[in-house]
Amino acid sequence: MKDSKSPHNWIAKHIAALPKSGIRDFFELVSSMDGVISLGIGEPDFVTPWHIREATIYALNTGYTSYTSNLGDLRLRKEVSKYAAANFGITYNPEDECIITVGVSEGLDLLLRAVLNPGDEVLYHEPCYVSYAPGIRMTHAVPIPVQTYEKYDFVLQVEHLEEKVTPRSKVLLLNYPNNPTGAGLTLEDKRKLAEFAIKHDLLVISDEIYEELNYIPRSHSIASLPGMHERCVVLNGFSKAYAMTGYRIAYALGNAAIIDAMMKIHQYSMLCASSIAQAAAIEALKHGASQREEMRQEYEQRRNLIVKRFNQMGLNCFMPRGAFYVFPRISASGMSSHEFATRLLHEKKVAVVPGTAFGSCGEGFVRCSYATSMQDIEIALQRIGEFIGHC
Amino acid sequence: MQKLQKDILNLLRRNARISNQEIADRLDSKVEKIDATIKKMEEQGLILGYTAIVAEEAEQDVVRAIIEVQIQPERDSGFDNLARKLAKFPEVVAAHLVSGRYDLRLEVLGKSLQEIASFVSDKLASQDGVKSTATYFLLKKYKEAGLELAKEETHERLKVTP
Ligand SMILES: Cc1ncc(COP(=O)(O)O)c(C=O)c1O
Numbered sequence: 001m002k003d004s005k006s007p008h009n010w011i012a013k014h015i016a017a018l019p020k021s022g023i024r025d026f027f028e029l030v031s032s033m034d035g036v037i038s039l040g041i042g043e044p045d046f047v048t049p050w051h052i053r054e055a056t057i058y059a060l061n062t063g064y065t066s067y068t069s070n071l072g073d074l075r076l077r078k079e080v081s082k083y084a085a086a087n088f089g090i091t092y093n094p095e096d097e098c099i100i101t102v103g104v105s106e107g108l109d110l111l112l113r114a115v116l117n118p119g120d121e122v123l124y125h126e127p128c129y130v131s132y133a134p135g136i137r138m139t140h141a142v143p144i145p146v147q148t149y150e151k152y153d154f155v156l157q158v159e160h161l162e163e164k165v166t167p168r169s170k171v172l173l174l175n176y177p178n179n180p181t182g183a184g185l186t187l188e189d190k191r192k193l194a195e196f197a198i199k200h201d202l203l204v205i206s207d208e209i210y211e212e213l214n215y216i217p218r219s220h221s222i223a224s225l226p227g228m229h230e231r232c233v234v235l236n237g238f239s240k241a242y243a244m245t246g247y248r249i250a251y252a253l254g255n256a257a258i259i260d261a262m263m264k265i266h267q268y269s270m271l272c273a274s275s276i277a278q279a280a281a282i283e284a285l286k287h288g289a290s291q292r293e294e295m296r297q298e299y300e301q302r303r304n305l306i307v308k309r310f311n312q313m314g315l316n317c318f319m320p321r322g323a324f325y326v327f328p329r330i331s332a333s334g335m336s337s338h339e340f341a342t343r344l345l346h347e348k349k350v351a352v353v354p355g356t357a358f359g360s361c362g363e364g365f366v367r368c369s370y371a372t373s374m375q376d377i378e379i380a381l382q383r384i385g386e387f388i389g390h391c
Numbered sequence: 392m393q394k395l396q397k398d399i400l401n402l403l404r405r406n407a408r409i410s411n412q413e414i415a416d417r418l419d420s421k422v423e424k425i426d427a428t429i430k431k432m433e434e435q436g437l438i439l440g441y442t443a444i445v446a447e448e449a450e451q452d453v454v455r456a457i458i459e460v461q462i463q464p465e466r467d468s469g470f471d472n473l474a475r476k477l478a479k480f481p482e483v484v485a486a487h488l489v490s491g492r493y494d495l496r497l498e499v500l501g502k503s504l505q506e507i508a509s510f511v512s513d514k515l516a517s518q519d520g521v522k523s524t525a526t527y528f529l530l531k532k533y534k535e536a537g538l539e540l541a542k543e544e545t546h547e548r549l550k551v552t553p
Contacts, residue, residue: 027551040551301417
């Protein structure tokens with residue numbers, strides 16, 4: 001029964017039941033303090049390269065400010081399709097196998113809504129990006145996390161998937177290079193996962209937002225493997241590779257039936273992505289390669305430094321293969337992830353994110369982002385070293 | 392050139408005061424190896440020196456000019472003899488042979504307009520082989536060695552994001 005006195009009762013049950021993001025509490029705590037050096041930021045510290053910003057200004061100056069086609073400006077879709085063929089080894093038709101979305105965030109939401117019926121199960125790895133489980137729950141489907149382990153380089157293992165797969169399993173959701181662990185897949189890893197997906201007739205959603213920030217020899221997308229083209233949707237975007245988080249622009253590549261279903265939702269809920277962000281994205285794909293590579297190299301060097309320092313401190317740190325996060329094990333400190341992060345913040349004014357924000361198996365780890373100036377990284381590492389020494 | 396040498400040079404060009412330890416950590420190498428590689432590049436003349444990028448406020452009483460010089464190439468040495476000779480003048484801080492309408496591009500530095508003007512008339516234009524000069528005084532600096540002088544206003548990112 002409705003109790004009109006309590007606004008809470010207006011909230012849909014499945015939304016009320018969603019837990020608040022573990023990052024949210026931490027964000028509020030950090031924001032209330034001054035002088036904090038944050039290794040908790042999941043976006044590039046670089047400003048968007050100037051040529052991309054300039055193209056945005058040009059789009060404004062020339063009045064490119066109207067709606068675009070629902071799927072997105074065809075020029076952009078053509079560039080995306082060309083880029084994916086050259087870099088990911090996958091060919092998708094720009095006319096009907098590509099949709100431009102408002103971030104990978106929207107792409108993932110559209111896709112989950114397009115393919116999931118209530119009760120369907122989605123297999124995905126933990127630790128993982130914070131919105132996977134809530135995104136699945138919002139479609140009334142069931143999130144089935146599968147733990148990944150440091151000893152397997154945080155790569156999802158088929159034997160662990162086999163333990164969780166059921167006749168209701170419909171989707172396998174992957175994110176490599178991974179937030180928060182920095183894990184990446186070798187070609188062999190991709191083959192095994194593809195085989196598993198085919199065996200159980202699963203749709204694979206591959207969130208490849210960090211694909212351009214790769215520090216191991218790159219192999220083609222899992223979607224390029226035999227039998228995968230039809231059962232794989234690749235999500236990628238401009239946020240990380242081109243330092244364009246605020247633009248909110250991304251794309252999905254997949255077979256026409258699925259893209260069309262995503263487009264149905266997109267046309268009613270979003271209509272289209274921002275036209276000026278689309279203009280900027282065209283510029284990024286056409287002329288952004290060299291600055292993208294410069295940023296990648298800078299991240300790679302910071303990674304080398306930060307991993308070495310953590311290991312020297314006695315905090316065992318997995319060598320990330322991609323993205324801009326390290327995921328050191330802090331259990332040697334005798335503290336839980338949450339206690340470690342909270343005390344480090346209060347005692348040394350350094351913000352890191354407790355591993356548990358990315359799934360309960362993140363206990364014993366913290367996530368540190370190295371998308372921060374080297375100067376700040378050095379100070380933060382110094383303080384973390386002092387903190388470890390005292391406890 | 393080896394990859395390590397190239398990587399070191401890239402880092403030094405961005406910040407010549409970076410510590411050898413940081414270079415080693417960034418490049419996943421050993422500090423002893425970085426010490427030795429840099430020393431060797433200095434000895435081989437691959438690294439010629441280190442300099443500071445200085446703001447205009449720190450350079451008062453200094454006038455800079457670009458001088459375009461057309462010269463007569465010589466039979467055996469082409470432009471080299473005269474170019475090297477002109478580069479010896481302490482007023483000349485940079486000298487390049489260039490393609491296009493003229494031959495040498497000199498950057499000169501003096502204490503005043505007059506000093507540069509007299510350098511041009513007394514030392515440069517009067518040289519055998521110098522056919523013509525055009526002098527452009529530099530009025531304001533916007534960028535040097537890849538660094539913009541007016542820093543962009545920095546925008547604070549959110550302190551914690553997923
Ligand atoms: C794994 C992963 N997927 C998706 C996103 C969201 O990206 P976008 O800015 O394109 O919405 C992020 C952002 O942090 C991420 O880490």
